[in-house]
Every structure is written in C-alpha cells, then in structure tokens.
Amino acid sequence: MSEPQSEIKKLSERSREILRQIVDSYLATGEPVGSRNLSRVLPMALSPASIRNVMSDLEHAGLIFAPHTSAGRLPTQSGLRMFVDGLLEVGDLSTEERRKIEAQIAVRRTKSLDQVLTEAGEMISGLSHCAGVVLAEKQTARLKHIDFVPLEPTKALVVLVDEDQNVENRLIGLPAGLPPSALTEAANYLNAHIRGLTIAEARQAVEVELGQAKAELDKLTQKVIKAGLAEWSGSLDDRKSLIVRGQANLLKDLTAIEDLERIRQLFDDLESKRDLVQILGLAEQGEGVRIFIGSENKLFSLSGSSLIVAPFHDEERKVVGVLGVIGPTRLNYARIIPMVDYTARLVSRVLT
Structure with missing residues (x-):
C-alpha cells in the first residue's frame, strides 16, 4: 500500500469526509469553512460540536489550520496533498x-x-x-562535419557544420602535452563516425565505442574527442527548450x-x-x-x-x-x- 493511501486509511470515515469537504470548499471559494456550514453539506448526520471535535483532531494531525482568529478551517499543504493523492475524485474531459x-x-x-x-x-x-508549460529536448540538426582549430597550447576551437549548413563554434580546453597531430586524428575519427547523427546520438555512439576499446586512439586524443562532444552536448539548460504561455x-x-x-x-x-x-x-x-x-x-x-x-x-x-x-x-x-x-x-x- 502506498504511503498516502496508508495515511488516509488511518483516518476514520467521518474524518476523511470532513477533510474532503474542507478542501472542496477551499478549492471552490478560497475561504475557510466552519462546523455549522459543514454540518449542512456532510452526507452523514453530525452535530456542529461533533464536527468541531473531528476538526480538532485533523488540526492536531497537521491537515487543517485556522487562519487568523477565524472559526473556520483551511487545508494545510499536507492536507491538500492527502486529498489529491487519495480523496480526489478525478473527473473526465467533456x-x-x-x-x-x-x-x-x-x-x-x-x-x-x-x-x-x-x-x-x-x-x-x-x-x-x-500558465501552460512545456519542456522538451531541443530538436538538433544532423551533423555533417566537425573540425578542431588550435588556438594555443591548451585551447582549441571546435567547428561544427550540420546538414543544413549551419556553422557553430565552441571553445574547449586541451590536455597538457597534446601533440599537434592529435587534433587532426580526433577530427578524422569523429567525421568517420558522426555524419548523419544528432549530437546526442553521436555522443552515445562514441562513448560506447571508446568504452569498448574499439577505437585505436591514444588517451589524449580520446580526451579531445570527449571534450568536444561534451561541450556540444551542453548543459541541461542548453539541451532543453522551455515554453511558458x-x-x-x-x-x-x-x-x-x-x-x-x-x-x-x-x-x-x-x-x-x-x-x-x-x-x-x-x-x-x-x-x-x-x-x-x-x-x-x-x-x-x-x-x-x-x-x-x-x-x-x-x-x-x-x-x-x-x-x-x-x-x-x-x-x-x-x-x-x-x-x-x-x-x-x-x-x-x-x-x-
């Protein structure tokens, strides 16, 4: 049994019904509801005094509270969560x-x-x-060509061209002691493996191959390849498109x-x-x-x-x-x- 359902089962039938009515009233009006009004809408016959006793128990359990000096009660966030998880009767779309x-x-x-x-x-x-929100993977064009341009001993420019002929550049750090031939070797390797793939697909494919030691590349060249793909994969923000309307x-x-x-x-x-x-x-x-x-x-x-x-x-x-x-x-x-x-x-x- 899930935790929310288990907690709900601990409540008596009258406690569950009173909590339901308090939350229903809150969702409909935003106003606190008192025992006298609850006695009119409950499907069971309870006096206002009996309802106040149940409300006191619910308040002690942290499920409802009294705002200001009001005699009425509102649901706490714990009460609202319990309602949503176990008491809410989800409707259907028209x-x-x-x-x-x-x-x-x-x-x-x-x-x-x-x-x-x-x-x-x-x-x-x-x-x-x-407000409507949508978060999705950015649609990435298929890759056509990648190149590494040395700038200084510890930095290089990664130049990427996609199938739509869009060109973008990113700066990456290079491992110390990297021979000049390593950049050429890294570019040749990637161009033989990434054409027609998205960045995400290329990164996954290369990581698998390097992990299985299928690529006969030295460790420094492998670091360049991984650094280039990692830079292009970007951070979580870069890879996600957020729409708020x-x-x-x-x-x-x-x-x-x-x-x-x-x-x-x-x-x-x-x-x-x-x-x-x-x-x-x-x-x-x-x-x-x-x-x-x-x-x-x-x-x-x-x-x-x-x-x-x-x-x-x-x-x-x-x-x-x-x-x-x-x-x-x-x-x-x-x-x-x-x-x-x-x-x-x-x-x-x-x-x-």
Missing part, C-alpha cells in the same frame, strides 16, 4: 474539451515540433486558465495584496529557468501525471503555487519532454489532471 485538444494537436502535417509544442502550451493554458491568466481574480505578491514571486520563479527545468526533469523520470504542491518543491516554496505535469514520448517510448500547467494551489485538480494527461498522450501520438 467531449468539447477533447475536441478542442485534438483539433489543436492531432494534426501536425506541415508544423514543426516546436510549433506543435508551443500551441499545446497555449491551448492547455487557455483551457485551464493557468499564459502567465497573464495568473493575474485574474486577485483580491488581496498578498495575492499580488505571491504572483510577483511566481513570475520571479518562472524567470529562474534552471530551477523550473530541474523540477520538470523530475516528471520525466516516471509515467503519468505528477503533481507538485507549494513548498513541497524549492521553486514554489515562496509563491505557494502548484505544478501539474505529464511526460510525452517519441516513437521509441523514450521520454522527450513534459507539459502541464502552473497555477495557485487552489487549482481545479479534478478537471486539470485529466486535461494534462490527455494532452500529453496526444503529443506522444503525434511524435510516433
């Missing part, structure tokens, strides 16, 4: 919503993958009324100064691309929809936002990106979870 998503994504034809993903981000932002949706219906400050902090968070890339990268490690709530992750610890994302795959079932939405913790999880899941599945279908 026929109209499915039609809109399919019309936007299913027909790729003359569109590039970047266009498809950008439109997917815009579409899911519009349907969810949140619909940030303006997050400014709607704000009523308090603290709400404006929260959204300002969220915008600052979104500018920190590296942190967001790392969070989305976690979603690439599993199947299905992943939900990150508030301070459960470093990125949204101050803005108190939630992230709902799902991975999409290429024809080899390899995860090549994730998509989803960012919004306040008061998201309509029951509606957005299936929306993100269905959109990711459609994008995967387009890529196969």
Whole structure:
C-alpha cells in the first residue's frame, strides 16, 4: 500500500469526509469553512460540536489550520496533498474539451515540433486558465562535419557544420602535452563516425565505442574527442527548450495584496529557468501525471503555487519532454489532471 493511501486509511470515515469537504470548499471559494456550514453539506448526520471535535483532531494531525482568529478551517499543504493523492475524485474531459485538444494537436502535417509544442502550451493554458508549460529536448540538426582549430597550447576551437549548413563554434580546453597531430586524428575519427547523427546520438555512439576499446586512439586524443562532444552536448539548460504561455491568466481574480505578491514571486520563479527545468526533469523520470504542491518543491516554496505535469514520448517510448500547467494551489485538480494527461498522450501520438 502506498504511503498516502496508508495515511488516509488511518483516518476514520467521518474524518476523511470532513477533510474532503474542507478542501472542496477551499478549492471552490478560497475561504475557510466552519462546523455549522459543514454540518449542512456532510452526507452523514453530525452535530456542529461533533464536527468541531473531528476538526480538532485533523488540526492536531497537521491537515487543517485556522487562519487568523477565524472559526473556520483551511487545508494545510499536507492536507491538500492527502486529498489529491487519495480523496480526489478525478473527473473526465467533456467531449468539447477533447475536441478542442485534438483539433489543436492531432494534426501536425506541415508544423514543426516546436510549433506543435508551443500551441499545446497555449491551448492547455487557455483551457485551464493557468500558465501552460512545456519542456522538451531541443530538436538538433544532423551533423555533417566537425573540425578542431588550435588556438594555443591548451585551447582549441571546435567547428561544427550540420546538414543544413549551419556553422557553430565552441571553445574547449586541451590536455597538457597534446601533440599537434592529435587534433587532426580526433577530427578524422569523429567525421568517420558522426555524419548523419544528432549530437546526442553521436555522443552515445562514441562513448560506447571508446568504452569498448574499439577505437585505436591514444588517451589524449580520446580526451579531445570527449571534450568536444561534451561541450556540444551542453548543459541541461542548453539541451532543453522551455515554453511558458499564459502567465497573464495568473493575474485574474486577485483580491488581496498578498495575492499580488505571491504572483510577483511566481513570475520571479518562472524567470529562474534552471530551477523550473530541474523540477520538470523530475516528471520525466516516471509515467503519468505528477503533481507538485507549494513548498513541497524549492521553486514554489515562496509563491505557494502548484505544478501539474505529464511526460510525452517519441516513437521509441523514450521520454522527450513534459507539459502541464502552473497555477495557485487552489487549482481545479479534478478537471486539470485529466486535461494534462490527455494532452500529453496526444503529443506522444503525434511524435510516433
């Protein structure tokens, strides 16, 4: 049994139902709810006094809290997480919503993958009324030629030409004591092995061959080859394309100064691309929809936002990106979870 389910099982039926109603009220209104109002909506007959006793237990367990001096209660992030993991009844998309998503994504034809993903981000932002986010592997052109140009004893320029005749240069460090012939040997070796491959494919193929000692190259030349490919593979930020659409949706219906400050902090968070890339990268490690709530992750610890994302795959079932939405913790999880899941599945279908 999973940990969330196990924790939920520890609660009595009335505790689970009262927690569900408190969270439902919070998601619908953002306002705390008291025992008298709960007694009117609970499917079981409980007096306000009995409800207050249960609420006291839930508060002691860290699942709800009383804001200010209010008699009502709101869910804590732990309570919200327990609700999402075990009490939430996920709905299904309407026929109209499915039609809109399919019309936007299913027909790729003359569109590039970047266009498809950008439109997917815009579409899911519009349907969810949140910010849409997409993180994907950058589409890399096939390689045609690579060369090493010595600049000084410990530096060289790597010149790469792709099949579209685009030329790019990168500076790399050279190992001490490298003979001049090593750069020529490294270029010859790479040009015999990388033509027609992407950088990622070339790096993998060369690493396998060097690891199996199939290449008769000295150690210094191997270091040059690995340094050149590593530089071109780039950092995590360089290899990933991040698309964020619909940030303006997050400014709607704000009523308090603290709400404006929260959204300002969220915008600052979104500018920190590296942190967001790392969070989305976690979603690439599993199947299905992943939900990150508030301070459960470093990125949204101050803005108190939630992230709902799902991975999409290429024809080899390899995860090549994730998509989803960012919004306040008061998201309509029951509606957005299936929306993100269905959109990711459609994008995967387009890529196969």
